[in-house]
Amino acid sequence: MKAKITIKDIAKELGVSTSTVSRALNDSPEIGEETRKKIKAFADLYHYKPNMLALKLRNNKTMVIGVIIPEIVHHFFSQVISGIEKIANGRDYNVMICLSNESYEKEKLNMKMMANGSVDGLLVSISKETLEIGDFSHFNALDDYNIPLVLFDRVSAEIDCDQVVVDDVGGAYKATQHLLDVGCQDIVILTTPDHVTVGALRTKGFMKALEDNKRAYSERDVLKISDKEDSTAQIMQFLFEREQLPDAIVAVNEIYGAIAMKVCKERGYQIPEEVSVICFTDGLISAFSSPAMSTVAQHGITMGEQAAELLLDRILKKNGEAKNYEKKVISTDLKLRESTKKLTRSIEVK
Numbered sequence: 001m002k003a004k005i006t007i008k009d010i011a012k013e014l015g016v017s018t019s020t021v022s023r024a025l026n027d028s029p030e031i032g033e034e035t036r037k038k039i040k041a042f043a044d045l046y047h048y049k050p051n052m053l054a055l056k057l058r059n060n061k062t063m064v065i066g067v068i069i070p071e072i073v074h075h076f077f078s079q080v081i082s083g084i085e086k087i088a089n090g091r092d093y094n095v096m097i098c099l100s101n102e103s104y105e106k107e108k109l110n111m112k113m114m115a116n117g118s119v120d121g122l123l124v125s126i127s128k129e130t131l132e133i134g135d136f137s138h139f140n141a142l143d144d145y146n147i148p149l150v151l152f153d154r155v156s157a158e159i160d161c162d163q164v165v166v167d168d169v170g171g172a173y174k175a176t177q178h179l180l181d182v183g184c185q186d187i188v189i190l191t192t193p194d195h196v197t198v199g200a201l202r203t204k205g206f207m208k209a210l211e212d213n214k215r216a217y218s219e220r221d222v223l224k225i226s227d228k229e230d231s232t233a234q235i236m237q238f239l240f241e242r243e244q245l246p247d248a249i250v251a252v253n254e255i256y257g258a259i260a261m262k263v264c265k266e267r268g269y270q271i272p273e274e275v276s277v278i279c280f281t282d283g284l285i286s287a288f289s290s291p292a293m294s295t296v297a298q299h300g301i302t303m304g305e306q307a308a309e310l311l312l313d314r315i316l317k318k319n320g321e322a323k324n325y326e327k328k329v330i331s332t333d334l335k336l337r338e339s340t341k342k343l344t345r346s347i348e349v350k
Helices: 007-014 018-025 033-045 052-059 075-090 104-115 128-133 168-181 197-212 231-240 254-266 284-288 300-316
Strands: 064-069 094-099 121-124 149-152 162-166 187-191 222-224 248-251 276-280 294-297 327-330 333-335
Touching (some): 007 018, 018 033, 064 075, 075 094, 094 104, 149 300, 168 187, 168 276, 168 294, 168 333, 187 197, 187 231, 187 254, 197 222, 231 254, 248 254, 254 284
Parallel strands (some): 064 121, 187 222, 248 276, 276 294
16 A cells, blocks of 8 residues: 655655645645645645644644534435535535434534534524524524534524525515416415514515515415424315415425425316416425426525535634624525416516
């Protein structure tokens, strides 16, 4: 087995100092571009790999970031994790993932475990139960551990940290406007209770689109679905106890959208001829439903990448630098499929 090449070997071969090699490999602007390219090319040629144990000891870091998500089966969160891992691994960091299972206590337990020297920083999407209770003291306690925090997707204004969110208002506005553009008259929304921030914001975008088009709406056009009761039963009762079935449905996730299509089809209604359906989350459920569902694409990979970049940058400058927190907003796009009527005129959906 060949001996591993070291920074000292590279420095000796190229006639530069070990500090120059180290800075070049870390893309330091202090090293000229030509020298950086030469050092990196040599390192790649001989398959140089940094000594991670030495790096951890020298920097007093674990080289691990923690991620806490509400659930793993959700397509959107799996996409976010892909983005996080891409950035983290590219900067020699590993990722530790925990699930809150939408539980306040589980979320607290995970954070306590990770903050006890296991990770250098945390990425968290807040559980529904935490949002409902409204107690964020376990997040604010991270300051005592000097652990940087970035929230993504489900966030709270009561927590001081960097945040990355989807343009939920804009996404719902685009979805509702598309339904209006194809001639839908009676549009409803299947959403979450108001304490779940993403659902509340998507409901706001839905209402704004109707207002801007001078369309009347009322609370009877909004179903706030409780996780504590059967979702299918709630959706069925909402749709079929109305005076007439709505001709269009906006769902704040693809599960609600799929359930709505299923119950409509079971009652003999044609999609999209009689009912158009559009949902958030461009995942496998929407892609392989029958008919395939139109969606609001949230770009989870991009969210994960930006959240990881914010956290790793915060880890590097956490010692003494001012905490000028950032909030990044990821724009949405519509992916139109067979579950909504075709546009009667050419409209660019961005």
